[in-house]
Amino acid sequence: MTASRQGAPGFSLSRLADVILPKLVLAPTVLACLVGFYVFIGWTAWLSFTESRLLPRYEWAGFVQYVELFGNERWWGAMQNLGIFGGLFILVSLALGLLMAVLLDQKIRFEGAIRTLYLYPMALSFIVTGTAWKWILNPGLGLEKMAHDWGFTGVTFDWIINPDFAIYTVVIAGVWQSSGFVMALFLAGLRGVDDSIIKAAQMDGASLPTIYTRIIIPSLRPVFLSAFMILAHIAVKSFDLVMALTGGGPGFATDLPSIFMYQHGFTRGQLGLGAASAMMMLFTACAVVMPLLYSELRRERRG
Amino acid sequence: MADYQQSLQAKLIRFGIYAVLVLMALWYLAPLYVMLSTSFKTLDEIRAGNLLSLPGTFSLDAWSAAWSTACTGVECGGMKSYFANSLKMMIPAVLISTLVGAFNGYILSMWRFKGSDMFFMALLIGTFLPFQVVILPMAQVLGWLQLENSTGRLVLVHVIYGLQFTTLFFRNYYVTVPGELVKAARIDGAGFFRIFFKILLPISVPTIMVCLIWQTTQIWNDYLFGVVFSSGEGQPMTVALNNLVNTSTGVKQYNVDMAAAIIAALPTLLVYMVGGKYFVRGLTAGAVKG
Numbered sequence: 001m002t003a004s005r006q007g008a009p010g011f012s013l014s015r016l017a018d019v020i021l022p023k024l025v026l027a028p029t030v031l032a033c034l035v036g037f038y039v040f041i042g043w044t045a046w047l048s049f050t051e052s053r054l055l056p057r058y059e060w061a062g063f064v065q066y067v068e069l070f071g072n073e074r075w076w077g078a079m080q081n082l083g084i085f086g087g088l089f090i091l092v093s094l095a096l097g098l099l100m101a102v103l104l105d106q107k108i109r110f111e112g113a114i115r116t117l118y119l120y121p122m123a124l125s126f127i128v129t130g131t132a133w134k135w136i137l138n139p140g141l142g143l144e145k146m147a148h149d150w151g152f153t154g155v156t157f158d159w160i161i162n163p164d165f166a167i168y169t170v171v172i173a174g175v176w177q178s179s180g181f182v183m184a185l186f187l188a189g190l191r192g193v194d195d196s197i198i199k200a201a202q203m204d205g206a207s208l209p210t211i212y213t214r215i216i217i218p219s220l221r222p223v224f225l226s227a228f229m230i231l232a233h234i235a236v237k238s239f240d241l242v243m244a245l246t247g248g249g250p251g252f253a254t255d256l257p258s259i260f261m262y263q264h265g266f267t268r269g270q271l272g273l274g275a276a277s278a279m280m281m282l283f284t285a286c287a288v289v290m291p292l293l294y295s296e297l298r299r300e301r302r303g
Numbered sequence: 304m305a306d307y308q309q310s311l312q313a314k315l316i317r318f319g320i321y322a323v324l325v326l327m328a329l330w331y332l333a334p335l336y337v338m339l340s341t342s343f344k345t346l347d348e349i350r351a352g353n354l355l356s357l358p359g360t361f362s363l364d365a366w367s368a369a370w371s372t373a374c375t376g377v378e379c380g381g382m383k384s385y386f387a388n389s390l391k392m393m394i395p396a397v398l399i400s401t402l403v404g405a406f407n408g409y410i411l412s413m414w415r416f417k418g419s420d421m422f423f424m425a426l427l428i429g430t431f432l433p434f435q436v437v438i439l440p441m442a443q444v445l446g447w448l449q450l451e452n453s454t455g456r457l458v459l460v461h462v463i464y465g466l467q468f469t470t471l472f473f474r475n476y477y478v479t480v481p482g483e484l485v486k487a488a489r490i491d492g493a494g495f496f497r498i499f500f501k502i503l504l505p506i507s508v509p510t511i512m513v514c515l516i517w518q519t520t521q522i523w524n525d526y527l528f529g530v531v532f533s534s535g536e537g538q539p540m541t542v543a544l545n546n547l548v549n550t551s552t553g554v555k556q557y558n559v560d561m562a563a564a565i566i567a568a569l570p571t572l573l574v575y576m577v578g579g580k581y582f583v584r585g586l587t588a589g590a591v592k593g
Binding site: 014017018021022023025026028029030032033034036037038039040041043044047056096099100103104106108114116117118119120121122123124125126127128129130131132133134135136141142143145146149176180181184233236237239240243244247257258261262265266271274275277278279281282285286289 | 317320321323324327328330331332333334335337338341349350353354355403406407410411414416419422425426428429431432433434435436437438439440441442443462463464466467470489492494495496520523524525526527530531541544545548549557560561564565567568571572574575579582583586
């Protein structure tokens, strides 16, 4: 840094450039980030406190939109669906992902090929996934017909058109798409476990299942945490999967906050209500993500 | 005897493990198989057979219909123009966001200044937000800018909301590069751009791959921005596919739906097959966000 460059012409100019250029090059991103995220969030918050309908209006109207939102049965239905879908989606994905990772970690032949197969759905659009499962689950020609063809004529499998069960079809498709990714996270975690600890436990006569349940899996706590956060985040913003699979139906049986927000904000001319629901989605995401940020920050400060 | 029993038990366990793994592989493969086989069937075959039955005559009619004549709403030009829209949107958006992200990462690691760490934090927090909270103002601003062209709108939006990830990828890589390298280059008189292009860019190939693959899949697969910020003939592939599948006029052509879905999936599947290694790395690195 303190190197002296002997009287090169333009010395100070190039030094000046070194001070200004980084800021200049970063400036567009700073602008995009500040406006694209922070100003826009403030803007959405403002809209949520107005009576905007088809067009935005900016006169303060207090909490009318939130009062309407909290009195709206469809909104609570959507939140409840998010709870069911999110809870099951996270739980099943974690369980399946962990199971597959542990099994794959047993010096399996063709491990690479198997891993590739488990993970490919993650490369697909949720719209493609939704389209595929919509076809597979349709009662007329899908799984139900297959069961009938095989002689199980009493089988009915109409979840996708059954208001009480439709939300579970979203869970199935969501798990199909995301569990391979959770497997990859856990597998990376397993590969990072210190071998010497395992060897020591083996010397002490601990069996393999004991080593897994007592030593290895507890040491994967950080992986659990980040996998949970990622899945929760996917669940909160879930939109395309449901749009393709059920369109939120039958009725509002698979409605989610994201669909509520989209329809009120963009197709039903209820900007204010759409903005209020978007703010609630933001709070939901924050409630899920804050613990992660907090623990990450604490770990970084300690480390 | 005990040894024999133990080895038998071990063999059974191995067998069980493989059985479970194979079953899981089948569960992941089944939808792809069903999509493929359905797309090669005629509608009569679909009605006569079931999900797992093989197509009798590999008919390509559904594929050509999906590509060039299928109707999405009132338009009946198939998927080809929407496929092209997605390409026209994806290529510039991926390239711009990767290049800018590389510069950002370079600055945030090698040229830190007062406030730059705080800005990185602000950018990181952005990755956690659901986009629903920014799309209403964004629609308004795009209206004010009078940017009528759907592709242009989507490129702009995808660049803005992709920068957080590309910056993160490059920054996290460049902090692992020894700072002495840059210091030495500066002593030799190399400036900001020279150091970037001559020293850092050549060693960034893996990160560039991760970035390109991550952005390609994110942007190609996006639906929310597509449905909100584009319209009519300017819509990307995902939106067109969803319109096609949910068009309720006439006889439901499942084979055409499936062919169109595979067409929509092909580019990202291809990317996954070619760059799977980087894809996984991007996923786990992007995992910091989600």
